[in-house]
Each structure stands twice: as structure tokens, then as C-alpha cells.
Amino acid sequence: MTDSIPGEVVTVSPTRELTGPLNMLAVAVCLILSVGHLYLALFPVISEFERNVFHFAGFAFLAALLYPVIPRDSLKKSRAAIASDIALGLIAVAGATWMALAEDAIYARGVNFAPMDWIAAIATIVAATELTRRVSGLVIPILIVLSLTYVGWWGSIVGGVFSFRGLSWETVLFRSIYGDDAIFGTIARISSTYVFLFIIFGSFLIRSGAGEFVIDLARAIAGKLVGGPGLVAVIASGLTGTISGSAIANTASTGVITIPLMKRAGFPAKFAGGVEAASSTGGQLMPPIMGAGAFVMASFTQIPYETIVAVAALPALLYFLTVAFFVRIEAKRHDLAPMPSEGTTLWSAVKSGGASFIIPIGVLIFLLVSGFTPTYAAVIGIGAVIASSWLTRNPMGPRAVFEALVMGARSMVMTAVLLCAVGLVVNVITTAGVGNTFSLMIADWSQGNLLLAIVLVALASLVLGMGLPVTAAYIVLATLSAPALAGMISDRVVVDLIANGELPMGAQALFMLSAPEIMPLLGAPMPVAEAREIVGALPLEVAAPLRDLVVPAEAALAALLSAHMIIFWLSQDSNVTPPVALAAFTAATIAKSPPMATGVASWKLAKGLYIVPVLFAYTPFLSGNWVDAIYVFCFGVAGTYALAGALQGCMERRMGLGMRVLAGMAGLVCLWPTGVVLNVAGAAAVIALIVLNARGLPFFAKAKVA
Numbered sequence: 001m002t003d004s005i006p007g008e009v010v011t012v013s014p015t016r017e018l019t020g021p022l023n024m025l026a027v028a029v030c031l032i033l034s035v036g037h038l039y040l041a042l043f044p045v046i047s048e049f050e051r052n053v054f055h056f057a058g059f060a061f062l063a064a065l066l067y068p069v070i071p072r073d074s075l076k077k078s079r080a081a082i083a084s085d086i087a088l089g090l091i092a093v094a095g096a097t098w099m100a101l102a103e104d105a106i107y108a109r110g111v112n113f114a115p116m117d118w119i120a121a122i123a124t125i126v127a128a129t130e131l132t133r134r135v136s137g138l139v140i141p142i143l144i145v146l147s148l149t150y151v152g153w154w155g156s157i158v159g160g161v162f163s164f165r166g167l168s169w170e171t172v173l174f175r176s177i178y179g180d181d182a183i184f185g186t187i188a189r190i191s192s193t194y195v196f197l198f199i200i201f202g203s204f205l206i207r208s209g210a211g212e213f214v215i216d217l218a219r220a221i222a223g224k225l226v227g228g229p230g231l232v233a234v235i236a237s238g239l240t241g242t243i244s245g246s247a248i249a250n251t252a253s254t255g256v257i258t259i260p261l262m263k264r265a266g267f268p269a270k271f272a273g274g275v276e277a278a279s280s281t282g283g284q285l286m287p288p289i290m291g292a293g294a295f296v297m298a299s300f301t302q303i304p305y306e307t308i309v310a311v312a313a314l315p316a317l318l319y320f321l322t323v324a325f326f327v328r329i330e331a332k333r334h335d336l337a338p339m340p341s342e343g344t345t346l347w348s349a350v351k352s353g354g355a356s357f358i359i360p361i362g363v364l365i366f367l368l369v370s371g372f373t374p375t376y377a378a379v380i381g382i383g384a385v386i387a388s389s390w391l392t393r394n395p396m397g398p399r400a401v402f403e404a405l406v407m408g409a410r411s412m413v414m415t416a417v418l419l420c421a422v423g424l425v426v427n428v429i430t431t432a433g434v435g436n437t438f439s440l441m442i443a444d445w446s447q448g449n450l451l452l453a454i455v456l457v458a459l460a461s462l463v464l465g466m467g468l469p470v471t472a473a474y475i476v477l478a479t480l481s482a483p484a485l486a487g488m489i490s491d492r493v494v495v496d497l498i499a500n501g502e503l504p505m506g507a508q509a510l511f512m513l514s515a516p517e518i519m520p521l522l523g524a525p526m527p528v529a530e531a532r533e534i535v536g537a538l539p540l541e542v543a544a545p546l547r548d549l550v551v552p553a554e555a556a557l558a559a560l561l562s563a564h565m566i567i568f569w570l571s572q573d574s575n576v577t578p579p580v581a582l583a584a585f586t587a588a589t590i591a592k593s594p595p596m597a598t599g600v601a602s603w604k605l606a607k608g609l610y611i612v613p614v615l616f617a618y619t620p621f622l623s624g625n626w627v628d629a630i631y632v633f634c635f636g637v638a639g640t641y642a643l644a645g646a647l648q649g650c651m652e653r654r655m656g657l658g659m660r661v662l663a664g665m666a667g668l669v670c671l672w673p674t675g676v677v678l679n680v681a682g683a684a685a686v687i688a689l690i691v692l693n694a695r696g697l698p699f700f701a702k703a704k705v706a
Contacts, residue, residue, distance in 0.1 A: 022082070026065050030409035031402070033058045037196050038382070041375045052184040052420075053100040055192035057093040059409075059416035060131055064089030066413055067134035088127055095124035096184075099177050106174070113170050121173040125424065128183060132421040135414040139468050140421055143476075147428035148172060155432065161440070164432045181427040183420050186299055187475065191419035194295035194305070197378035199415070200408035202289065204385040205360060206253075207404040209394035213353035214239040215257055220346040224338045227324075227331030229265040230272070233258035234279045234324045238316075239357075241283015246291065247470070247575040247583040249411070250280035255590045263591065266336045270594065273587035274576075274601030278323050280583050281575040281606055284470065285316040288365055292415055292471045293571070295374070297564045300478055303557065306368040311622045312565070314633045315615075319608035321637055325644040326605045333650040352393065359388035415471065422472050429479050439484035440540055448536025450488045450617055457481050458570045458610065465574020474571035478564055485563035486556075487543065489617060491535050493551045498522060499531040507549045514542045558623030565622060566613040573609050576602040604647070611640060611671065618673040635670045638683040642667030645689075652694040659697075663689050 036058070040051050064085045070078060098120035106117060113121070125148070133141040152172045155164030167175075176182050205211075214236050222231035236254045241247075255276040262272035284291035287309040294312070298305040330336075350358070363384040367377035389396040396404070429435045446453035457477065464473040497503045501524045508522045518534060538546065547556070575583035581599035588598035615621045615636060620628040645651040646664035655663065666689060669682030 022065060026062060026410075027406055029058060029062050029065070030406040033062070033409045033412075034200055034405035037192065038200070038379060041193065041197055041379050048189055049103070049178075049184055050100050052188040052192050053096045055196070055416060056128070056184065056188060056420045057096040059413055059420075060092035060096070060127060061089035062409065063131045063135055063413050063417045064092070066410070067131070069134070088130065091123050092127035092131065095120040095122075095127060099124060099184075103178065106178075111174055113173065118170075118173070121177055124183070125173075125176060128417070128421045128424070131417050135417050136469060136472070139464075140418065140425070140472060143425045144421065147425045148176065151428050151432050161437050162434070167431075175427060175431060176424055179427045179431070181423055181430050183423045183427075185423050185427065187296065187423045187426060188420045190295045190299050191292070191416050193375050194298075194378075195292045195415060195419070196408075196412050197375055197382075198289050198295075199412045200405065201360075201364070201378045201381050201385070203408035203411060204382050204396075204401075204404045205357065207400055207407065208356040208385050208389040208396055209353050209392060210357040210360075210385075211240060211253060213349060213357050215254065216349035216352065217346070217354070220349045225328075226338060227327040227336065228338045229258065229261040230267060230275050230327030230331065231324055233262060233272075233275050234320055234327060237276065237279035237283055238286050238320050241280065241286045241289075246411075247277075247281045247284055247572070248586055250283045251276055251583045251586045252590075254280065255587050259587060259590045266334055267330065268593075269591045270588070270597045270601045271330060273591035273593050273598040274584065274603075274605050275323065275327055276590075277576050277581070277584040277587040277598070277602035278605035279320070280587075281572050281602075281609070282316065282319045282323065284572055285312065285319055285569065287313050287316065288361070288368060292419065293474045293568050296471065296475055297478070297568060300482070301557075301560050301564055303561055305374045306371070308561070308565075309368060311561070311629070314629050315565075315569075315612050315621060318612060318633055318636050318640065322608035322611070322640045322644065323605050325641045326648065329644055329648045329650050332652060333648060333654060355388045355391035356385065356394065359391075360384040414469070418469060418472055419475075422475055426475060426479050429476075435479050435483065438480040439482075439487075442481055442484040443487070443540065446488075448488065448491070448532075448538075450485075450491075451614070453481075453485060453488055454566060454570075454613060454617060457485065457567060458573070461567070461570040462573060462577055465571065465577070468574070470571050470574055473574060474568050477567045477571060482560070482563045482567060485566060485617075486560045487547060489559035489562050490547050490551045490556055491543070493555055494535050494546060495528065495531045497550055498534060499526055499528045501525040504550060507546055510542050510546050510549070514539055555623070562616045562622050566616050569609055569613045569616075573603075573606070576606045576609075578603065607643070607647075608640065611643075612636075615671065615673075631676075635679045635683060638686045639667040639670030642670065642682075642686045642689070645693075651690055653696060655693055659689060659693065 033055075036054065040046065040054075044051070046054075068078070068081060068085050070081045098116065102114075102117055102120070106113065125144075129141045129144050132144070151164060151167050152169050153166065155162070156166040177184065179185055181187070215232070218232040218235035218239070222228050222235055225231055233254065236258060237250055240250050240254050255273075259272045259276050262275065263269055267275070284293065290309065290312060294308055295305065297303075298308055360381050364377050364381040367380060368374065372380075386396050386401060389400075394400075442453050442456055445456060460481070461473060461477055464476060468476070494503075497507075501522070503522050508519060511518050511522065515534070515537070535543070551559075575581060576599065578584075578596055578599035581602060584599040584602040585595045587602070588595040591598065612621075615632055619632045621632040622629075624632075642663045645655065646660045646667060649655050649660055651663070662685070666682050666685035669678055670686060672678055672682070
């Protein structure tokens with residue numbers, strides 16, 4: 001992201017620049033949006049719907065300015081295009097404002113649209129669709145058109161499970177504007193409160209110099225270790241992700257420092273880019289901000305945001321350790337020496353700029369833990385940034401505050417337009433019941449196999465991620481598949497009851513509907529595999545009420561959280577997975593390495609994105625207490641290190657084929673959710689292999705350095 005400063009050029013991309021009056025207009029709109037949202041967070045003087053309209057209208061106008069219909073190479077050549085961009089922005093503002101003002105009149109007429117209501121509603125949706133195309137490409141606009149025409153037209157002419165009788169176009173427009181999940185609904189509320197306020201908080205941190213402190217701190221902590229420059233990238237990207245919550249912005253901001261540092265230390269260019277991309281992707285998993293998806297998750301699950309942040313900490317740490325393991329092993333493979341000291345110590349880093357980062361983050365975490373709302377915590381956190389900056393060499397005066405407010409709004413443009421527009425798709429999914437149908441299809445295709453269901457979701461995430469930003473991919477996938485995953489995770493309780501012969505009589509009666517021949521078997525214990533097969537074969541009309549009867553509410557909520565967290569993690573893979581790996585391609589530009597090769601390297605380094613979700617599904621990593629979470633974490637550390645060594649052919653020294661196979665097997669045993677005995681045996685095997693490898697026993701032929 002780039003600063004937006006009065007009187008200077010606002011650069012959106014190499015071909016999109018604003019100068020002169022347009023620049024001043026964009027800066028003014030940015031300031032109005034940031035100050036307006038902060039004021040409404042403290043003093044909610046208008047309704048939630050009206051705030052969402054203000055949010056969309058302001059960012060729609062800003063998007064029309066910053067994302068022109070054609071590149072503005074010169075003001076004279078594109079005067080007509082500039083006029084059309086401003087006109088589109090004004091149409092979005094006018095249409096959204098009219099729908100907010102006409103709400104009471106529409107209800108008074110019995111939810112009937114007047115001619116002007118039709119014009120305003122259509123103009124709002126068309127403007128939102130076009131602006132979404134400009135900021136994020138064609139996928140979401142195509143989904144919007146398909147969704148709206150599905151419920152208004154072609155849904156009634158398709159057969160099978162996706163047949164839908166259809167709604168009148170007036171009803172389609174009404175629900176698209178005023179529905180709970182519509183363009184100004186739940187997701188717009190999340191965007192206008194949690195997401196934007198934390199984006200502003202992040203811009204204040206960056207403007208206060210916290211980004212420089214993060215780099216200095218990472219150097220002081222890891223600079224002298226084996227693979228130090230790579231570890232600096234891992235730590236810096238994790239901490240920067242706490243500020244920004246954006247993988248691409250994270251890669252661009254820290255990568256310009258860490259990637260050249262890694263290359264100078266001897267890491268291959270594609271590996272250096274892959275480390276930065278994989279680490280920056282993890283920034284969206286790192287509490288306390290975790291990107292926009294965490295706020296959406298809190299709204300979808302009705303689980304407090306602070307609870308989600310708390311349980312997400314250890315999994316995020318495990319992910320970053322996985323990337324760090326690859327870095328250390330790669331340094332060992334290439335015999336790279338630690339980087340020379342540059343005079344940066346932990347104390348000097350903290351002394352020079354630590355207050356601007358540590359104090360605001362500490363205040364934010366304290367407020368969240370104390371039960372304050374995230375919006376309140378974000379606003380107070382912004383005040384803490386300004387106050388703590390005066391303890392550093394970068395005190396924030398009025399100009400710096402102004403710049404941070406403008407930077408925050410500019411950084412939010414794509415996210416705001418996208419989150420509002422995707423509400424049009426989500427509204428259709430909930431209205432037409434497509435989500436339930438898709439969940440049934442996942443349950444049917446996976447035949448009750450949870451691992452297979454996760455693989456299906458991962459594939460769907462990868463396909464969606466080719467054209468959607470990760471937050472939009474998470475929203476669509478969560479709406480479609482979270483119920484199916486949550487149900488399968490809850491089934492573990494049902495399986496245990498059946499296997500132990502403890503299924504209540506009332507629940508047993510449900511089997512009369514689908515499998516009466518099983519009734520005699522339910523009163524006695526049976527093998528777990530047999531119980532799992534019985535539950536997997538149940539039709540949804542029996543499985544759903546069975547879960548409602550026997551699964552405790554706390555366990556069902558934990559299953560829902562696990563399902564959403566699985567989808568949230570898997571939705572990040574589009575940042576690092578070719579053929580569309582935006583964070584990896586950004587890193588490749590900095591590293592001057594082949595984009596696809598860098599994408600493959602980042603995908604390999606980001607294996608935690610696929611390992612940790614499996615732990616969510618099969619272990620109490622999220623659903624248990626802290627003892628359970630630490631237990632899973634510790635064996636996860638051992639397992640991921642062994643798997644990284646097996647993939648790279650090196651631990652302390654290069655390994656032969658036999659030792660790589662054993663390391664891979666030991667790592668899987670550490671991660672396998674079958675009990676403490678096997679996990680301890682796997683961890684002991686990993687330790688033994690490390691010792692043997694350190695003593696120079698390669699075990700069969702030595703692996704070649706790639």
C-alpha cells in the first residue's frame with residue numbers, strides 16, 4: 001500500500017495515477033470516510049442500514065476514481081473516461097442514498113416499488129457489479145449476474161436438486177437491497193465496522209514506524225541463527241500480518257527488505273520469494289487481526305471475535321514454525337552461514353521504536369480479553385498508537401494522523417466494494433437454499449468421510465481462489481459447505497455413543513426411519529469403525545435430528561468453529577498455489593525469479609495450510625482446553641519438522657532415501673489422532689532420527705541438492 005498525501009500523486013498502480021483536482025478529491029473522500037466511520041463507531045447516530053449505505057456509497061465513489069475504466073495516460077486523452085468514472089461513482093452514491101431514504105415509503109406501500117425505486121435499485125446493483133469487476137476481475141460480477149438471474153429467471157427451468165421456482169423481479173431487487181445478507185446486510189456491516197476500523201488501526205501503526213520496528217526486531221531475534229535472513233522474513237511477515245492482515249500488501253512491504261537479504265545470504269531466488277509469500281500468507285492467520293475473514297467468521301458462527309482470536313494463536317504459531325523449519329533445513333542443505341551482525345540488538349530495536357508497536361497491540365489485546373467489542377478496541381487502539389508514537393523518534397502530529405486516515409481509506413477500497421457486492425451472491429445462496437443443497441452434495445460425494453470432504457472443500461477453494469480474493473472465497477465456501485463439515489465433525493460424538501452402546505433410546509428410535517435392521521445392534525458396544533460406517537450411511541433427514549438430540553450444544557458450537565476455521569485456512573491457498581498465486585507472484589517480482597517456480601516453492605513451504613486444518617477436524621486443537629491445544633501443538637511441531645525434513649532430504653545434514661522415508665512416517669505418526677502412545681512413539685522416533693542425522697548417518701544414498 002502507498003501513502004496518500006495532500007498535494008502529492010496518489011499511485012494506485014503503474015497505469016492508474018491521480019493528479020491535481022482528482023487527487024485532492026480522492027484525498028477528501030478518503031478523509032471523510034475514515035473520520036465518518038470512526039465517529040459512527042463511537043456515536044452511532046444513524047441506523048446500521050444507513051451506515052452500511054454510507055460505507056458502500058463512499059467507497060464506490062472512491063473506487064470509480066482510483067480504478068478507471070481505461071488507464072489515464074494523460075488527462076487530455078481520457079477526459080471523457082474521467083467524466084464517465086465520476087458519473088458512475090455518483091450513480092452509485094445516488095442509487096444507494098435513494099434506497100436508504102425510500103425504505104420507510106417502500107414498507108408503507110406493502111413492499112411495492114415506485115418507478116424511481118426500480119431505477120435506484122437497478123443502478124445500485126449495476127454500479128456495484130461494474131466496480132467489483134474493476135477492483136477484483138470478472139469472477140464476482142459473473143457470480144452476481146448468474147445468482148440474480150437464477151432466482152429471477154433460469155432457476156425455474158433447470159431440473160434436479162438446483163431447481164428453484166423463482167421470484168418476481170421486484171422481490172429479487174427488494175431482497176438484494178434490504179435482505180439480511182444483501183448488499184447492505186451482514187457482510188456490509190462487518191466491512192463498515194470491524195474490517196475498516198482495523199484497517200485504519202493498521203495504517204496508523206505503519207505510519208508510526210511500527211513496520212521498521214518489526215524488521216529490526218526480527219533481525220535481532222533471528223538474524224544470527226542458521227537460516228537467519230529467512231527466519232527474519234518469517235518473523236517480520238508474521239508481525240506485519242498482525243498489522244495489515246493482507247498477504248499481498250504484507251509481501252510487498254516486507255519483501256523489499258527480506259528477499260534481497262535472503263538472496264545475499266545464498267538462498268535461491270525462487271526459494272527466497274517463496275519464503276516471503278508463504279510467511280505473508282500466514283499473516284492473515286495471525287491474531288489479533290487475522291484479516292477480514294475472522295470478522296466474517298465471528299458473524300457467521302456467532303462466536304465472539306475474541307474467542308476466535310484466542311483459539312487461533314497456537315495454530316498460527318504452528319504454521320509459522322512449519323515455514324521456519326523449511327528455511328532452516330534449506331540453509332543446512334546449502335551450508336549457509338548465519339548472517340553477520342549489523343549492530344541490531346533486541347534492546348536497541350525495542351528502545352528505538354518498540355513503543356509504537358508493543359503498546360498499541362498490548363492495549364488492543366487487553367481490551368479484547370476484557371470483553372470490550374472489537375470496534376471499541378480498534379478505536380482506542382488508534383488513540384494508543386498516536387500516544388505511544390511520542391515515546392519514539394517518529395511522533396505523530398496532525399499531518400501524520402491525516403496521512404494515516406487517508407492511507408487507511410485507500411487500503412480499504414477493494415475490500416469494501418468486494419464485501420458489499422458479494423452480499424448479492426450470499427443473499428441468493430441463502431434465499432434459494434443453494435447452501436443446503438451444496439452441503440448435501442458434499443456429504444453424498446464424501447460418503448460421510450470427513451477427510452474426503454476436506455479434500456473436496458480444498459479443491460473448491462483452489463478453484464474459487466483462481467478468481468476471488470481470499471476473503472470472498474471464504475465467504476462463498478463457508479456459506480456453501482460449512483454446515484456439511486460441521487455436521488461431519490459433530491458425528492464423532494454420535495459415533496462414540498454408538499460404539500460404546502450408550503445411544504439414548506429416543507435417539508435409537510430415529511433409526512426406524514431409515515435402518516430398522518440396525519436397531520438390535522445399538523444396545524451393545526461395537527467397533528468404532530462399524531459405528532462410523534453406520535453413521536456415515538444415514539440420510540440427512542435422520543442424521544440432522546440425531547445430532548440435535550445427542551450432541552451437546554457446546555460440542556456442536558466447537559464443531560461449527562472447526563468447520564469455519566478449516567475453510568478459512570484452506571481459502572488462503574490461492575495466495576501461494578499456482579496457477580494463480582498472487583502473493584507468490586508479487587514476491588517473484590521482487591526476487592526477479594520465475595513466477596511459476598516461485599509459486600511452486602511457496603506452495604511447498606505453505607504445507608501448514610493443509611496439515612493444520614486436518615488437525616482442526618480430528619483433534620481438540622480448537623475444541624479442547626488449553627492442555628489439549630498445547631498437546632496437539634507440541635506433537636504438531638515434531639511432526640511438521642519431520643515432514644519438512646523428509647520433503648527436503650535434510651535435517652541437520654542431508655539424508656538418504658531410507659531416512660527420509662522413516663522421517664516421513666515418524667512425522668505422520670506424531671500427527672495421527674489415535675492416542676498418546678503412538679504420538680509419543682512418533683516423537684521419540686523423530687528425536688532419534690535427528691540425533692542419528694546430526695552424527696552423520698545419512699542412511700542409504702545421500703540426497704542431492706536441488
